[in-house]
Amino acid sequence: MGTEIQLTIGHVSLDYAKNDMGNDYGFLFQDGDLTRWRSDAINYDYYQNNPEEQSELAAHEAAFARPLNRVLPRLQLLGYTLEHARAEYESLVDSTMETTDDDLPDEAEAASILTFEEFCSLACRYPLATLASDYIDFDTPDRAAIAQGRLANDQDDIRRLPWGGSSNSYWSEASYLSDKLCILSAPAMLQVFGTNPANAEVEVIWQFGPLVNAGWAAREAFQCGARRTQSILVATEGASDARIVSRALEILRPDVADFFRFIDVEERHHFWGTGNLVKFAEGLLRIDIQNKVLFLLDNDAEGVDAYRKLQELRLSANMHAMRLPDLDELRSIPARGPEGVSVCDINGRAAAIECYLDLNIIGYPPAQIVWSNYKKDVDAWQGALEHKESYMKHFLEQTSRGVSKGYDVSKLTRLLDALIDEASILHDPLEQRSTTLDD
Incomplete structure (x- = not known):
C-alpha cells in the first residue's frame, strides 16, 4: 500500500506524495514548529501492546505545524502572493477554455466560470475549522450528499469551477472540499484560505514521521527554515x-x-x-x-x-x-x-x-x-x-x-x-x- 505524506491545513489536503518526500515544504516553518501530531497512518494499538516501543512514537508522529497567519508572511516574502494565486487561477481558466470541444471558446461558457473573487468566496464559505472530517462509509445511504456536507448545497457554484483534476475521491466534507476546490498549488491555496479571517489560527501541517518511519525518506531530509536559495x-x-x-x-x-x-x-x-x-x-x-x-x-x-x-x-x-x-x-x-x-x-x-x-x-x-x-x-x-x-x-x-x-x-x-x-x-x-x- 505504501505511505503517504501530505501538506494539510486543518483536515484539508493541499498536496501529497506516496513513498516519496514529494515537494519540500520545510520553508513554511521555523524552529519551534516541530511537534507531535496524531495520525491515522499510525497503528496506536501496536504501541499500546508494545510499551517498550513507546519511545519511538514521538518520532513516528513527527510533524511541522504552524498557524496560517504565521505562514502567510513567509509566503508573501517569497512572492507567493494573492496576486500570484489569481494569475495561477486565471491560467487554469485559460487551459480549461482551450480544451473545450468547440474550435473557439464559447463566450457564454467562459462567462460561466467563476471569477477569482467568486472562487475565493466559495473556498472560504465555510471556516476550515468547522469542516467535518469523519469518514463516511461507502454503504451509507445517500453517501455522496452526506460526505459532501454543506458543500452539497453549492453544486451550482462547484460546476462553474475550471477543471483542476478532480478525482471524485472523497469521504468527508473536508476531503470533498480538497478534491473539488484545491485546484491551485499549495502556496496559492493557502493565500486563498487566508482571505477569510476565520482561518487565521488553523494549523498548516506537514507530517513526515510516518514516511520516515516506513523507510521511504531520511529524517535529515525534513528541515525547517529558509533554504539557501531563498535567503x-x-x-x-x-x-x-x-x-x-x-x-x-x-x-x-x-x-x-x-x-x-x-x-x-x-x-x-x-x-x-x-x-x-x-x-x-x-x-x-x-x-x-x-x-x-x-x-x-x-x-x-x-x-x-x-x-x-x-x-x-x-x-x-x-x-x-x-x-x-x-x-x-x-x-x-x-x-x-x-x-x-x-x-x-x-x-x-x-x-x-x-x-x-x-x-x-x-x-x-x-x-x-x-x-x-x-x-x-x-x-x-x-x-x-x-x-x-x-x-x-x-x-x-x-x-x-x-x-x-x-x-x-x-x-x-x-x-x-x-x-x-x-x-x-x-x-x-x-x-x-x-x-x-x-x-
Whole structure:
C-alpha cells in the first residue's frame, strides 16, 4: 500500500506524495514548529501492546505545524502572493477554455466560470475549522450528499469551477472540499484560505514521521527554515546598519527573519561607506553571482548618490538596491548649519538608519542633525544625526529581550515593511522592477 505524506491545513489536503518526500515544504516553518501530531497512518494499538516501543512514537508522529497567519508572511516574502494565486487561477481558466470541444471558446461558457473573487468566496464559505472530517462509509445511504456536507448545497457554484483534476475521491466534507476546490498549488491555496479571517489560527501541517518511519525518506531530509536559495544577503553601508536591521527583524518580524543574512554583523564590516558598497556590487556583477543580494542604503545624500550609481550598473534580476523609506516624521527635524538651527526635511539628505530609532532618550537633548558637506551630484547637503551611537546603543539595550514598554518602534516597523516588500520583488519574476530614483 505504501505511505503517504501530505501538506494539510486543518483536515484539508493541499498536496501529497506516496513513498516519496514529494515537494519540500520545510520553508513554511521555523524552529519551534516541530511537534507531535496524531495520525491515522499510525497503528496506536501496536504501541499500546508494545510499551517498550513507546519511545519511538514521538518520532513516528513527527510533524511541522504552524498557524496560517504565521505562514502567510513567509509566503508573501517569497512572492507567493494573492496576486500570484489569481494569475495561477486565471491560467487554469485559460487551459480549461482551450480544451473545450468547440474550435473557439464559447463566450457564454467562459462567462460561466467563476471569477477569482467568486472562487475565493466559495473556498472560504465555510471556516476550515468547522469542516467535518469523519469518514463516511461507502454503504451509507445517500453517501455522496452526506460526505459532501454543506458543500452539497453549492453544486451550482462547484460546476462553474475550471477543471483542476478532480478525482471524485472523497469521504468527508473536508476531503470533498480538497478534491473539488484545491485546484491551485499549495502556496496559492493557502493565500486563498487566508482571505477569510476565520482561518487565521488553523494549523498548516506537514507530517513526515510516518514516511520516515516506513523507510521511504531520511529524517535529515525534513528541515525547517529558509533554504539557501531563498535567503537574501543584505549588504549595508556599515556594521551599525546591519546590527540594527538584524535585531529589528528578530524582534519585530520574527516570522521572516531567517530569510535575511547580513555581512559580519557582530565582527567587522568590509564595505564601509557607499563608495565601497558600489564597488562590491560591481564585483558581484563581474563574477555573475547567483545569490539574491539586496543593497540597503541610508536615506541621506550619500545614499541617494549611491542608489543612482547602483541603478546605472543595471543590476541583474537577483540583485536589487533600496534606500531607507521617506517618512513624514523626518520632514520636521531640527538641523544645525552655518546659519544656525532650523527645522528641515531630512529625507534624502540626512536620514541615516539611526533616525528610524526612538529619538527620545532621557538625559539627552532633542534629536538634531548637523549639516556637513554639499553633494553636487544630487544637489543636496549631507547631514548626520548627533549622538547617533547613543541612539543605537539605547535601541540594542531596549531590545535585548524584546521591545521594552514605551520604546517607539513605529519608524522601524515601516522600514522593515519596505525591506520585506523589496525582498519579495527579488523572489517575484513577474514583478517589473523600477529603475528610477523614486521607488
